[in-house]
Amino acid sequence: MSHIVTAQDAVTASADGIEPTDAELDAIETEMPVILADLELLDAHIATLDRTPSELDKRRLRRARRRALAARLELTNLSAMAAGVSA
DSSP states (O other), X not given: OOOOOOSSOOTTTXXXXXXXXXXXXXXXXXXXXXXXXXXXXXXXXXXXTTSOOOHHHHHHHHHHHHHHHHHHHHHHHHHHHHXXXXX
């Protein structure tokens, strides 16, 4: 009986001691409002998967969509300002 082995090492085989850099942590912190807004939108969608959305559900979806778009717009504006781009 012959054994089947992989031709490549596992991707996370040598992940000992690798932690996010300060720049990566700052990027995550900057993007956190977008992440949270997307989670809220996802929660609103999940809540309406198994039923017909009520008027309250529709309002919750619209509100979550607006918050997600506003968070993305704010992040885009912050990125543009950091890059020195003017409108």
